[in-house]
Amino acid sequence: MRSGGLSTRRVYHVARADFLQRIRSRRLLVVLAVIAYVGYLVNVGTVEIFYQDSSNEQLYQYAGEPTSAYIGLTAAVTGASILFLAGYYVLSGSLERDRTTGVERLVGSTSTTDRELLLGKWFSHVGLVVVLLGTLGAAALLNHLVHGTGSTDPLWILGSVFLLGLPIGCFVAGVTLLFQSTDRLRGTVGNVVYFFGAMMLAVAAVPAVGDRAPTEIPLWARMTDTIGLFALGELTYDAVLEIESGYDGLGVANFGAGSAGAEVVRFHWTGDSWPLWFYANRFGLVLLGAGFALAATVPYDRFSSASSSSGTGLVDRFRGVVPSLGSAADEPNETVRRPNEATLTPVTDRSAGGFGRLLGQELRLLVRDQPWWWYAGALLIGFIGLTGSAPPEAIVSAAAVWPIFLWSSMGVRMIRHRMTPFIISSRQPYGQLLAEWTAGAIMTAAFFGVALWPVVLETGIGGIIVLLGAVVFVPSLAQAMGLWSRTRRLFELLYLLLWYVGPLNGVPALDFAGATAETAGTATPLLFGAVGVGALVAALTHRYRQT
Amino acid sequence: MNLRLTNVGKRYAEGVWGVREVDLELEQGIHGLLGPNGAGKSTLMRIITTVAEPTTGNTYWNGTDTGETPAAVRDVLGYLPQQFGVYPDLTATEFLEYIAALRGLDRETADARIEELLALTNLQQARDDRLRTFSGGMRQRVGIAQALVNDPELLVVDEPTVGLDPEERVRFRNVLSSTASDRVVLLSTHIVPDIEATATTVALLEEGELVTHTDPESLVEATDGKVYEYVVPRDDLGDVRREYQVSGTVQRADGVSVRVIADERPAPDATAVTPTLEDAYLDRIERRGAA
Missing domain, CATH: 3.30.70 (Alpha-Beta Plaits)
Structure with a gap:
């Protein structure tokens, strides 16, 4: 069936094939297990919607009793937040998979249009979002039967989860397709840009809140609501005032684990009508998502995997400028050796190469072929770090995030390029793993070294332990995550979250990089080092199972 | 040099066997592995090269059980899988240097072998081009070169001539013949003339089972x-x-x-x-x- 030049049958089959391929992945089970666990956490109070206010130096935390409506809201806002911040990394493998498996070329040679293909992919992404939200809703529902207060109302729990989660899922699905269709955004750059973009968008309207009550917040600000916090405020604010009429904290609800030292006061809320603007807001997100999917047809290149590189590396460009360094292809034809006159140098010692040569090769693979601006940024970090011309927390934070472009390829590279049989059947399957790790550790030491040397000089052994902890932790985590997930996105998401909270926002317990200058001499770097050792052992175990 | 398989089997699921009860002994020379699609040729090669573990049976290289001591065969192995990848941003020379390092060669030997193999596979002119710019045939020739880079005693090549033009196919046969005198070569292909032109023995697989292992003349005689x-x-x-x-x-x-x-x-x-x-x-x- 065709409508407006669009074959719904084609769109359906693109979506169906992509969806089936996705839900048959065993890794999805892990994601679903985590989502189901979140459904449990919201019922036992580990994750809550709450308001905070202080009085006489006592922090009060107003959270709801676990009624169906409250649990539905909590599960919904948690699910929407997970989808908004992490959904991109879960959804974005589809086009990449088509490229690496050659499906893209097959589809590209058919009369399926880019619009049909990308819409089909968008529906598949939305289908996966439905599976994720369904899992969360079912888990929240079942756990409410055990842990909740009052009757279990499926409509409130499932309805809230889907009303908040599905539109944001549609939105993220569209953004994902747009990024993955854009050459410069489909790799680590896009992953990092999305992370910061989502963080900024999530809190973009918070300055407009001030000390206003939820209904007094300007409509334009409410319409930017992504994860539903403004709507939650409108729904539950009165219930807080019922138990504490003097509440003068933020008019927007917060959610999460709350503060350990706060006195928790429970309010009773059994549901209310969703504000009308919220329906418009959610509908807008769905439209935006579909719009992004259609906009992705502009940058999308259906033959991207077939097109050859023009050699974009620095060396290639340099060769272009200095012809004498050009490839042998430019030179006169050399004598082609005939097989029957072949005399090959005999190999007398197949163990002469050693670890050093392999390390050199892995170091080359790790460092080369970054865009020019990455090398420029690395040089700048090196210069600023060595001259000590920036505050330590700033330079350490920068040094801790810039090499993510290198680290995130660890563990994944051989899988992505189908090199596994060569490595497993070689004489150094473990050597390759350790060489890749060592190359990563060398680069980590270089970046952290130039940033942390003042701390090391100041604190002595404590600073050295901070440096060593980071050097062990980061490459080990990157390699283990890459090997297990077979994608760079898991590491990028986890690492960026950790970096954002720890080094950048200065939470000492998560500051693996020593940006806060409070971790030297504490157990924190030792703990991160221990996690790194554990991750390295996990990677070696993975290789052992492969061999 | 001797490769021996005893009762080798690989089960993928209950009742689904890739190969089953394969007994095979190979001495120096070229041995062709023939069989229809899904006969288990690639599975058998993956077991021999230690990339896959057999469910039953053992593989021995010069009497050493490669299940217990995989290094026994990995140290002397050259392997060209049916479907293989390359690092697309490396040049042909760099890629061969990487494989040489994996295979344990020192710099001097690796450089000499790479130089010779690039000439042998007619890739000298493209030696400094990135692999992403290579055609399918050129990429296949890089695969052949990497399989030979460590002067392997056991060379296992799975569908090596796929993607090669007729001239390069003949060239590969000659390469194989000229380098096979002092090694065990296992060649799997659908292209029977490739085996006819090079192999000293032929092993015929069907539905995971070894139908026969004999010399080509005996196989042909039966059809006389x-x-x-x-x-x-x-x-x-x-x-x-x-x-x-x-x-x-x-x-x-x-x-x-x-x-x-x-x-x-x-x-x-x-x-x-x-x-x-x-x-x-x-x-x-x-x-x-x-x-």
Whole structure:
């Protein structure tokens, strides 16, 4: 069936094939297990919607009793937040998979249009979002039967989860397709840009809140609501005032684990009508998502995997400028050796190469072929770090995030390029793993070294332990995550979250990089080092199972 | 040099075997591995190269169990998988340097071997080009070069001539023949003439089981006197295909010249011809299927 030049049958089959391929992945089970666990956490109070206010130096935390409506809201806002911040990394493998498996070329040679293909992919992404939200809703529902207060109302729990989660899922699905269709955004750059973009968008309207009550917040600000916090405020604010009429904290609800030292006061809320603007807001997100999917047809290149590189590396460009360094292809034809006159140098010692040569090769693979601006940024970090011309927390934070472009390829590279049989059947399957790790550790030491040397000089052994902890932790985590997930996105998401909270926002317990200058001499770097050792052992175990 | 497989089997799921009860012994020389799609050739090669673990049985290289000591075979192995990847941003030379490092060669030996293998595989002109710019045939030649880079005692090549043009295919056969005298070479392919031109023995696999392991002459001899050629009208070709195993056809002005395998002369004007390895292979598979 065709409508407006669009074959719904084609769109359906693109979506169906992509969806089936996705839900048959065993890794999805892990994601679903985590989502189901979140459904449990919201019922036992580990994750809550709450308001905070202080009085006489006592922090009060107003959270709801676990009624169906409250649990539905909590599960919904948690699910929407997970989808908004992490959904991109879960959804974005589809086009990449088509490229690496050659499906893209097959589809590209058919009369399926880019619009049909990308819409089909968008529906598949939305289908996966439905599976994720369904899992969360079912888990929240079942756990409410055990842990909740009052009757279990499926409509409130499932309805809230889907009303908040599905539109944001549609939105993220569209953004994902747009990024993955854009050459410069489909790799680590896009992953990092999305992370910061989502963080900024999530809190973009918070300055407009001030000390206003939820209904007094300007409509334009409410319409930017992504994860539903403004709507939650409108729904539950009165219930807080019922138990504490003097509440003068933020008019927007917060959610999460709350503060350990706060006195928790429970309010009773059994549901209310969703504000009308919220329906418009959610509908807008769905439209935006579909719009992004259609906009992705502009940058999308259906033959991207077939097109050859023009050699974009620095060396290639340099060769272009200095012809004498050009490839042998430019030179006169050399004598082609005939097989029957072949005399090959005999190999007398197949163990002469050693670890050093392999390390050199892995170091080359790790460092080369970054865009020019990455090398420029690395040089700048090196210069600023060595001259000590920036505050330590700033330079350490920068040094801790810039090499993510290198680290995130660890563990994944051989899988992505189908090199596994060569490595497993070689004489150094473990050597390759350790060489890749060592190359990563060398680069980590270089970046952290130039940033942390003042701390090391100041604190002595404590600073050295901070440096060593980071050097062990980061490459080990990157390699283990890459090997297990077979994608760079898991590491990028986890690492960026950790970096954002720890080094950048200065939470000492998560500051693996020593940006806060409070971790030297504490157990924190030792703990991160221990996690790194554990991750390295996990990677070696993975290789052992492969061999 | 000796490669021995005893009772080797690989089970993928309950009742689904990739290969089953394979006993095979290979000495120096080129050994062809023939079989239809899904016969288990690639599975067997993955087991031999220690990339896959057998469910049953053992593989021995010079008497050492490679299941217990994989390094025994990895140290001397050259392997070209049927589907393999490369690092696309490395040049041909850099990629071979990487494989040489994985295979444990020192710089001097690696440089010399790479230089020679690039010449041997006719890749000298493209040596400094990135692999992402290579055609399928050029990429396959890089695969062949990497399999030979460590001067392997055991060379396992799975469909090595796929993607090569006829000239390069002949060239590869010659490379294989010229380098096979002092090593064990296991060559799997659908292209029977490649095996006919190079192999000293042929192992025939079907549905995961070893049908026979013999020299090509013996395999061909079994089909002696059973291969005929004659011309049929185009309209009769379907009937001939239904009645006999047709191993070849040539279009002619007066009809179609067919080459059939039959126990008795299929037509009065049919002429008995000398069978090829391809005829023998088809006959053997057909007879096994009928049984």
